[in-house]
Amino acid sequence: xxxxxxxxxxxxxxxVQQRSAERLARILDACAELLDETGYEQLSTRAVAARAEVPxxxxxxxxxxxxxxxxxxxxxxxDSFAERVTGRLTAIPTTDWRSAxxxxxxxxxAMKRSMAGFAxxxxxxxxxxxxxxxxxxxxxxxxxxxxxxxxxxxxxxEERLRAVLVCVETADAVLRLAFxxxxxxxxxxxTETRHLLRAYLARLLD
Numbered sequence: 001x002x003x004x005x006x007x008x009x010x011x012x013x014x015x016v017q018q019r020s021a022e023r024l025a026r027i028l029d030a031c032a033e034l035l036d037e038t039g040y041e042q043l044s045t046r047a048v049a050a051r052a053e054v055p056x057x058x059x060x061x062x063x064x065x066x067x068x069x070x071x072x073x074x075x076x077x078x079d080s081f082a083e084r085v086t087g088r089l090t091a092i093p094t095t096d097w098r099s100a101x102x103x104x105x106x107x108x109x110a111m112k113r114s115m116a117g118f119a120x121x122x123x124x125x126x127x128x129x130x131x132x133x134x135x136x137x138x139x140x141x142x143x144x145x146x147x148x149x150x151x152x153x154x155x156x157x158e159e160r161l162r163a164v165l166v167c168v169e170t171a172d173a174v175l176r177l178a179f180x181x182x183x184x185x186x187x188x189x190x191t192e193t194r195h196l197l198r199a200y201l202a203r204l205l206d
Contacts, residue, residue, distance in 0.1 A: 032117030
């Protein structure tokens with residue numbers, strides 16, 4: 001059961017007691033499982049409540065609708081991703097940016113292959129974005145720009161964020177292709193993704 005971050009989610013009410021936090025985590029776990037089974041369009045808050053074995057009122061206590069529910073799942077995924085990347089980066093010196101980029105990509109691929117619901121909802125809801133300035137890729141880029149700041153030397157923050165956003169958008173598009181016909185991701189296309197990211201960043205970081 002993954003922990004739930006209460007920062008920057010659209011929860012109606014943040015849990016205060018441990019029991020409530022555990023119930024919220026069960027709801028998000030159930031949402032992830034059902035996304036794999038039914039997809040986003042067929043997902044319902046009632047089905048999530050049944051799978052989590054909680055009253056439907058418990059779901060609505062935290063979320064106004066299924067979009068808010070899946071958005072909270074996506075944000076929890078991003079928290080988990082950032083935690084995993086942080087753990088990997090602690091062992092990679094700031095002079096070795098290539099290994100750092102590989103670590104970021106490897107952790108994403110591991111989550112894509114093993115985490116419930118992640119194939120459909122990684123860091124964003126598969127529906128139109130209400131606020132284009134807060135779309136999933138910008139969220140991811142902002143978090144990664146912070147985590148990778150040491151590898152960018154004295155590059156200005158704006159330049160660092162732009163570079164990471166380009167990398168995130170590029171990897172997102174190419175990895176969609178890699179997983180389109182292979183549930184584990186086409187290894188050759190994944191290799192090409194690494195080459196693309198390294199070639200782009202080399203002009204900034206070498």
